[in-house]
Amino acid sequence: MIALVASRSSACCKKRPTANSIVIGDKVSDIEMGRAVGALTFLVRTGYGAQFENEVAADYVVDDLATATESLRCLVTKARSVTSD
Secondary structure, three states: OEEEEOOOOOHHHOOOOOOOEEEEEOOHHHHHHHHHOOOEEEEEOOOOHHHHOOOOOOOEEEOOHHHHHHHHHHHHHHHHHHHHO
């Protein structure tokens, strides 16, 4: 599980995901933890992810970490274009 914290205040010091976080994982527990704190969640099908795909409500389901990264890049680009309009 990867938890990325995107907070205005000292993000490098945060230990737990928050609503401003992105959680990327391959297990139900990863996604449930992310959803519990309001984080954006990605289930990757690599590792254990494929067997849990129908058991968990991730925001996004992707093939691998590279695809999750590309999806995040697209989301950030889209968000930036919306805020600059």
